[in-house]
Amino acid sequence: MPVKIAIAExxxxxxxxxxxxxxxxxxxxxxxxxxxxxxMLGKLSQHAVDVILMDIMMPVMDGIECTRRVKQQHPQIxxxxxxxxxxxxxxxxxxMAGASGYLLKEESAExxxxxxxxxxxxxxxxxxxxASKVLNLLRNPVIPKGHETTENFGxxxxxxxxxxxxxxxxxxxxxxxxxxxxxxxxxxxxNNIYTKLQVNNKVSALSKxxxxxxx
Amino acid sequence: MPVKIAIAExxxxxxxxxxxxxxxxxxxxxxxxxxxxxxMLGKLSQHAVDVILMDIMMPVMDGIECTRRVKQQHPQIxxxxxxxxxxxxxxxxxxMAGASGYLLKEESAExxxxxxxxxxxxxxxxxxxxASKVLNLLRNPVIPKGHETTENFGxxxxxxxxxxxxxxxxxxxxxxxxxxxxxxxxxxxxNNIYTKLQVNNKVSALSKxxxxxxx
DNA sequence: AGGTAAATACGCAGAAATGCGTATTTGGTG
DNA sequence: CACCAAATACGCATTTCTGCGTATTTACCT
Numbered sequence: 346m347p348v349k350i351a352i353a354e355x356x357x358x359x360x361x362x363x364x365x366x367x368x369x370x371x372x373x374x375x376x377x378x379x380x381x382x383x384x385m386l387g388k389l390s391q392h393a394v395d396v397i398l399m400d401i402m403m404p405v406m407d408g409i410e411c412t413r414r415v416k417q418q419h420p421q422i423x424x425x426x427x428x429x430x431x432x433x434x435x436x437x438x439x440x441m442a443g444a445s446g447y448l449l450k451e452e453s454a455e456x457x458x459x460x461x462x463x464x465x466x467x468x469x470x471x472x473x474x475x476a477s478k479v480l481n482l483l484r485n486p487v488i489p490k491g492h493e494t495t496e497n498f499g500x501x502x503x504x505x506x507x508x509x510x511x512x513x514x515x516x517x518x519x520x521x522x523x524x525x526x527x528x529x530x531x532x533x534x535x536n537n538i539y540t541k542l543q544v545n546n547k548v549s550a551l552s553k554x555x556x557x558x559x560x
Numbered sequence: 561m562p563v564k565i566a567i568a569e570x571x572x573x574x575x576x577x578x579x580x581x582x583x584x585x586x587x588x589x590x591x592x593x594x595x596x597x598x599x600m601l602g603k604l605s606q607h608a609v610d611v612i613l614m615d616i617m618m619p620v621m622d623g624i625e626c627t628r629r630v631k632q633q634h635p636q637i638x639x640x641x642x643x644x645x646x647x648x649x650x651x652x653x654x655x656m657a658g659a660s661g662y663l664l665k666e667e668s669a670e671x672x673x674x675x676x677x678x679x680x681x682x683x684x685x686x687x688x689x690x691a692s693k694v695l696n697l698l699r700n701p702v703i704p705k706g707h708e709t710t711e712n713f714g715x716x717x718x719x720x721x722x723x724x725x726x727x728x729x730x731x732x733x734x735x736x737x738x739x740x741x742x743x744x745x746x747x748x749x750x751n752n753i754y755t756k757l758q759v760n761n762k763v764s765a766l767s768k769x770x771x772x773x774x775x
Numbered sequence: 776a777g778g779t780a781a782a783t784a785c786g787c788a789g790a791a792a793t794g795c796g797t798a799t800t801t802g803g804t805g
Numbered sequence: 806c807a808c809c810a811a812a813t814a815c816g817c818a819t820t821t822c823t824g825c826g827t828a829t830t831t832a833c834c835t
Contacts, residue, residue, distance in 0.1 A: 468688030549729030
């Protein structure tokens with residue numbers, strides 16, 4: 346049985362790219378496209394659809410609101426977000442709205458194809474990195490209140506790794522052993538972190554990093 | 561660079577099956593195996609390990625407790641649960657303990673191999689079905705047993721007051737000034753706190769106090 | 776090829792924290 | 806009143822952390 350797919354994407358170039366990614370699969374049938382959420386909702390009453398690939402940022406009605414309504418009116422339809430945004434806010438909103446999957450647009454053709462099949466099979470495909478953010482959302486209960494501004498402070502991946510070691514109360518020596526670097530390097534990294542976060546001790550650094558969801 | 565893998569699995573048949581699933585990859589190096597969590601913890605100080613494939617149900621120390629301790633002592637090590645249980649309780653507990661991935665034992669060899677690589681790349685691989693349960697957990701917040709148990713540790717009101725000062729990253733001097741006591745007294749209080757919480761530094765104390773909702 | 780950011784590493788000086796004692800004062804309780 | 810827990814305070818030795826430099830190597834980008 347062919348998989349009936351709809352795509353909501355306002356950028357025609359991105360839409361074309363998306364269609365191409367699915368073109369290799371003979372059992373995939375692209376039954377509808379729309380340039381915004383409202384248009385997509387309208388087409389759903391005209392076409393049977395299994396899966397929607399949904400952009401988030403669209404005019405008139407964005408992908409998250411559209412997802413919410415799709416799941417309300419057609420709960421059997423699976424929605425996979427396909428977007429460039431990987432911030433907690435959008436991820437959480439999309440999941441809350443009922444999205445089954447969350448892919449970044451940089452995802453490969455095979456990745457998108459597999460995501461569609463996974464979704465049909467009851468899975469919840471996510472780009473690498475998205476899934477781990479989802480786990481972090483679970484670990485650090487979100488305050489449903491307004492979105493606090495999270496800042497990056499220009500921390501590198503390695504520096505965040507150092508912070509994760511720090512948060513367990515490990516000494517520089519122990520961290521150095523864990524990461525196979527010298528204690529002096531650990532110290533250097535941490536000093537850089539302090540400078541970037543504008544703090545001058547572990548506890549403050551961890552507090553600030555945590556408040557900004559860096560760890 | 562080879563990927564150093566450890567496996568914790570009490571059933572020798574399942575262990576063998578797991579090893580076989582990884583056998584095809586020339587750059588995978590199985591550096592340690594253990595029949596329970598305690599044994600695994602011991603081996604981690606002897607071998608550099610990138611990823612642990614962890615069974616949940618094991619004697620002596622189960623996989624979730626082991627994961628908790630591994631992430632505590634070696635945060636850089638990624639843990640992938642490999643189990644037959646797919647209930648919310650176990651999934652959530654594993655994630656809370658710090659697991660990066662969650663696979664069912666029925667997972668194919670390719671699936672396990674890909675999961676290991678995904679994890680190294682910062683992803684969070686989950687068997688189809690697990691991921692969607694995770695999303696459901698996020699949508700319907702539940703407080704699992706064991707996450708609301710708070711312990712007092714015999715801390716006095718004053719000691720908790722000290723902890724609240726500590727969590728802001730203040731120095732002993734500054735806290736002393738805030739509370740109108742001598743730095744020596746601050747030190748004494750904090751030493752008493754450490755003894756009661758069985759830790760030996762600020763970060764661990766704050767972490768433990770926070771986990772038990774003392775601050 | 777040159778420039779840049781990141782990760783690695785070391786040294787020195789000083790500040791802060793930690794471990795382990797001891798001691799006094801205070802407030803409440805039996 | 807006698808007792809006890811809690812809060813207060815200090816000292817010494819040691820470990821750990823922090824600030825501020827410098828320097829090399831690697832990877833990536835132009």
